[in-house]
Amino acid sequence: MCTANSLERFWPSSRALSSLWSVLVFGFVWIVQDRSGALYGRPASMAVTVQAPADITIHLQDPTNCDTTILLGPAIFNGHCPGPIDYETWSVFDTLFSNGGNMYFPAGSFTVYYKVSDACRMSGLDSMRVTVYDAQLPQVVCAPAQTINLSESGYADVPAHIFDGGSTDNCHHLYFKIRRMMASTALACQDPLNPLNLFNDYARFCCADADSSGILLVLRVYDVFPGEGVVSDTAGKGRYVDCMVTAIVRDKLAPSVECPPDHTVFCGTDADDLFAGGSPLISDNCGIATVDTAFLDLRDPCGGGEYRRTFTVTDRHGLVTHCTQTLHYLRLHTFDGTDTAQLRWPSHKTVYACRIDLDSIQAGAPVIVEDGCALVVVTKRDEVYQFSMGGVCAKVLRYWQVIDWCRYDPLFTPNPRIPENGYYAFVQEIKVIDTLPPQIFGVQDTVIGIQVPGCGPGLVNLPPVQAEDCGSTTALTFRYEVDYDHNGVTDRSGTGRDASGLFPPGRHLVWFFAVDSCHNEGSLQVLVEVVDAKAPNAIAMYGVSSSLAQMPAGAMVSVTARLFNNKSNDNCTQANRLRYSFSEDVSDTLRIYTCDSLGRRDIRLVVWDEAGNSSEVYTYFVVDDPDSLCPGGLHGLRIQGIVATGNWQAVPEVDVSLESSGMALKVQSDAQGNFMFANIPAGSDIQIRSSRSGTYTAGLTTADIIRIQRQLLGLEPFSHSWEYLAADVDMSGGISTRDIVYLRRLLLGKIQELPHQHSYLFIDPSYTFSDPASPYADLDLCSKVVITQARQNETVRMLAIKIGDVNQSYRANGLTEVPYETIRFFAERSERRMGVFISQPVSIRGFQMSLSASGLCKDWITGLISALPEWSNEHYRLEGSEIVISYSSPGILHWDPSVPLFEIQLKEDAAFCAGELQLSNVLDPECYLVDAARTISLLQKDAQSASPPFSWVRTHSDPGTGMHVVHLYTASASDVDVQIYDLNQRTISAATRPLQQGLNELIFFREQFGPSGMYLLRISSGNHSVCRKLLAF
Structure with a gap:
């Protein structure tokens, strides 16, 4: 049992140290002294020993919790005092009065104390470490690219947390470090406190970084404190997360510039001297790229005002600063025209010149010495007095006027024209002596041809002459004289440079004269020879034939070029004095033909007049051998013929080919449709074919369309085989509306040729078709003329069928038969339309015409409308101001003259266009009545009463x-x-x-x-x- 003598008392005391608790136990030993004075103490065997549990570490796995409750185990103790035992377990967060137990801990490392006390007041104390470990790393969010502005020093130290975009951690405070991804190669951008580019609390940027598009950096986020300043890459290992960030470095500080001071000076002071001594003070955080200097002179003509010098400073990043230095100029009046050192007048002059040209007379001018404080203007006025005396042709009074406009006041009274007001005047006398005449040029001797009937005078165009006097071509007067036939008599004269006019053939003399301002006259003589340049009118007999005759040298015939003449004539040369040749050689006048020339020979006849002019015409010469003078016995047959339509209209320029065994010949029909093959072997089997393309529209009219329509509808069937062949326009082997479409498009000019490129069919007129109403199957057989075993000269005929010409209106001259009776149409114009009417009630089947709107506005027509049945744009072609119309109806139309046949639609602004419709030559104007065709005449409505x-x-x-x-x-x-x-x-x-x-x-x-x-x-x-x-x- 413990007594007071053996009691040892412990008073615990506690204080906080860096978030940990430490417990200090102060022991007080009670010393008991008995009456004898002996001292007694507590023996050591009475002490309490305590052993806390081992240190523990707890890992938090739940990212949502940063703390936990831990069940602490009991401590082991040993004591010697019987009785009750007191337990106490505590940490900085809680105190338990038990041996261990459940206790709350956040993340971190903490000390837990165990204390055991017995009834004898003896106690023992021990501790353990509890570590609560956060296993979750920080959630890092990097900021987007950050713009960093450099400071005046040219640097910027930017804290690491600036680049954080909102990083978080579930348990701890966050710490930031940063470094460049790659160390800067610019020495100025290297941090002397971090030369190895380790992680630091900030990143340093400099002017060199402003030249890049972006600087890459590594931001490191810790959830434990890594330490101050620069740390190694391994510091806080396992407790950080990195991310990449970008810094955009900008230099936004413009340069600083301070100009030299302004100055105030008098006019005339040299600005360069003032500017030479001063330069601006310039600075910039990143350095200067350029310094430009501009000068602006704002001084007035009298030297007063400002003169500015502006410095423009641009740093290496394009930032600009300006400053201006100004020189203020004050006026002074320093010019004095009465001082000969400042104004010296020119002396009187005698000038030797080849003309009076006031601008070219060099007689001197006032000599002026002025400074920047005066505005001196010199003017002059001349008075010219012309006369001719002693070689002097003129006297010039030159009035000089000198004004200093910096002093001159036009309102100065009583008289502003005095030297005291800045006005000075002088009269200079100039005598001009001129004895040289102008020099004439530009025309020379020439030969000119004229073309006039009757060999009379013709218009001769001569170039206008030129003249030069003292280097100038102005202030000259011209005249001319013409001596016809160069006989010394002036026949025509006039003023001016141009002597063009009527000249008869012959040699003529033309004199040109030029007079200058001093009455000196120059002349030029030109010989003009006028000759006849009109070619003769060559007319040849078309076709001459002759037979071979037996001559000592063999069978031959000779002809002269004159033989082919058929009343050729000329305007100057008499007909009997014309010469004839077969080529450009005037001596080539004779041709000799022999047996190798049998048949047709083309002849070129050249007609010459006495002036050497020539023209040519072509004909032909036929050589035959009726007496069989040429070797070959029965050889030498002549096959001739004609190509003509069913109504005997000749077709020229037809390619006619003859085929026989071992022979293939081709000729072309002449203007009368004739052709001939000569020297054909007797007994030959012969086939003759013909073909022609081009002239597709010859003989075609809308009347042919009407006729084909009526055939298709059975209203008026064809009666001849050639009609069926002519109506098959597309040569498809039958008649359809497709043929009508092709025919109308040809007439309107929408197409220029047919797909098969044939304009005619040629058949043997004696051929009998197996089916006259369907002759297409026989086309190959009927298209040739066959002669079997020819024994004599033959004359054949080829029937020409003009494709599309169903009514045979084709004529031999390539024209179309025109109706001789007429019908009147008239045009009436309103604001937006122009109608075309028939002048009388009439029954029609169709019409065709072409109109020209010349004189009206360009492209003023927008379209055509009509009440005609089935009217469409297939019935007309509109191109600019030209209209071509072809309309047909298989039935009969009874037309009211009050209703327009068609109307032309005009643009809105056409009311301002003048002009009228006229018939053009594109398509014959024809109207087709029930029983006949009529030629259309077109009048304007207001012209009906006065035709x-x-x-x-x-x-x-x-x-x-x-x-x-x-x-x-x-x-x-x-x-x-x-x-x-x-x-x-x-x-x-x-x-x-x-x-x-x-x-x-x-x-x-x-x-x-x-x-x-x-x-x-x-x-x-x-x-x-x-x-x-x-x-x-």
Whole structure:
């Protein structure tokens, strides 16, 4: 049993140290002294020993919890005092009055104390370590690219946490370190406190980084404190997470510039001297790239104002700063014109010149010495007095005026024109002496050809002369004199540079004169020889034949070129003085033909006049051997023939081929449709075929379409086989609406040829078809003329069928038969339309016409509309201001004249366009009545009551013969004046032609025109006149 003498007392005391608790036990020993004075103490065997459980470590696995409750085991103890035992277990978070038990711990490392006390007041103390370990690493979120602005020093130290985008940890406070992904190669960007580019609390950036698009860095996030400043890459190992971030470094600080001071000076002070001594003070955090200097002179003409120097400083990153230094200039009046050192007038002069040109007279000028404080302006005014005396042709008074506009006041009173007001004047006398005449050039001796009928005078165009006087071509007057035939007599004279005019053939002398301002006259003599340049009108007999005759050298025939002449003529040379040849060699006048020349031979006849002009014409010569003079016995048969339509219209330019055993010949039919093969062996089996393409529209009209429509509908069947063949336009072996489409598109000009490229069919007119209503199967057999074992000369015929020409309106001149009776159409215009009407009630089957809207606005027509049955754009072609129409109906249309046949739609702005419709030559104007065709004449509505004396219906030209045929319509007999001009408005021919009532035909032959080219044909009667262009082939 414990007594007070043996009691040892322990008072525990506690304090906090760095979040851990330490327990200090202070022991007080009670010393008991008995009465004898002996001391007694507690023996050591009474102490309590305590052994805490071993240290433990707990791993937290739940990411949502950062703490836990741990069941602590009991401590082992040993004591010697009987009685009750007291237990106490505690940590910084809790105290248990038991030996161990459940206790709360957050994440971290903590000390747990065990204390055991017995009844004798003896106690023992021991501790253990409890570590609660957070197994979850931080949840790292990197910030997006961060823009870093450099400071004035050129550096930026950016804390690591700036690059954090909201990282979190479930249990701990977070710590941040950062370093570059790659160490900077720029020395300025290397941190002297972190030379090895380890993780640090901040990252350093410099001006070199501003040149890159982005700097890559590694942000490291710890959930334990890694230490201050630079740490190694292994610090806090296992307790951090890395992520990549980007820094965009920018230099946004513009350069700093301080200009030199401004100055105030007087006018005339040199700005360069003032600027030379001062330069701006410039600085920038990252360095200067360029310094540009600009000068702006704002001084007025009198030297006052400002002169500015602006410095533009640009750093290496493009940031710009400006500053301006200004020089302020004050005015002074320093110019004095009365001082000869500042103003010296020119002296009086005598000038030797080749003309009076005031701008070229070098007589001196005022000499002025001025500074920047004056604005001196010099002007002059000349007064010229012309006379001729002693070689002097003029006297010039030159009034000089010098004004200093910096001092001059126009309102100065009483008189502003005084030196005190900055005004100075002087009169200079100049005498001009000129004795040299102008030099004339630009025209030289020449030979000019003219083309006039009757060998009379012709227009000769001479170039205008030029002249030069003292290097100038101005201020000269010109005249000329013409001496016809160079006989010393002036026949014509005039003023000006151009002596062009009518010259007769011969040698003529032309004098040109030029006079300068001092009355000096220069002259130039030019010899002009005018010769006849009009070629003869070559006319040949078309086709000459002759037979071989026996000569000592053999069978032959000789012909001269003159033999083929058929009244050729010339404007100057008499017909009996014309010469003839077979080529360009005028001496080539004889041809000799022998047995090797049997048959047709093409002849080129060249006609020459006395001036050496020539023209040519082609004909042919046929050589035959009726007396069998040539070797070969029965050889030498002649096969000739004609190509013509069913109504005997000749077809020229047809390729006719003859085939026989071992022989293949080809000729072309002439203008009369004739052809011939000569020297054909007797007894031969012969086949003759023909073909021709081109001239697809010749003979075709809308009347053919109407006829085909009526055949298809059974209203009017064909009666001849050739009609079926002509109606098969596409050569498909039958007749259909497809043939009508092709035919109409040819007439409208929408196509230029047929797909099969044939314009004619040629058949043997004696052939008998097996089925006349369907002759297509026999086409190959009927398309050739067969002669079996020819024994004599033969004459054959090829029947030409013009494809599409069902009514046989084709004529031998390539034209189409034109109806001689007319029907009037008239055009009436409103604001947005122009209607075309028939002038009378009529029953029609169709019509065709072509219209020209020349004189109206370009592209003013937008379309055509009509009340005609089945009207569509297939019935017309509209191109610009030209309209071509072909309309047909298989039935009969009874048309009311008050209803427009068709209407032309106009644009909105067409009301402002002047002009009217006219018939053109593209398509013959024809209207098809029930029983006949009529030629259409077109009038404007306001012209119905006052009809013109004639109407131009159509024009046809034949390139083969050069002939032009003009059809005119007149309501009554009258005369018209006919004139032909060239494009220079020179008259080629003029005549008066009578017209009969109705349709008239005027024929113009090739001989009535000059050389090939464009001509103007004007036909007039009274005040009515029509002009058209014609091409001479």
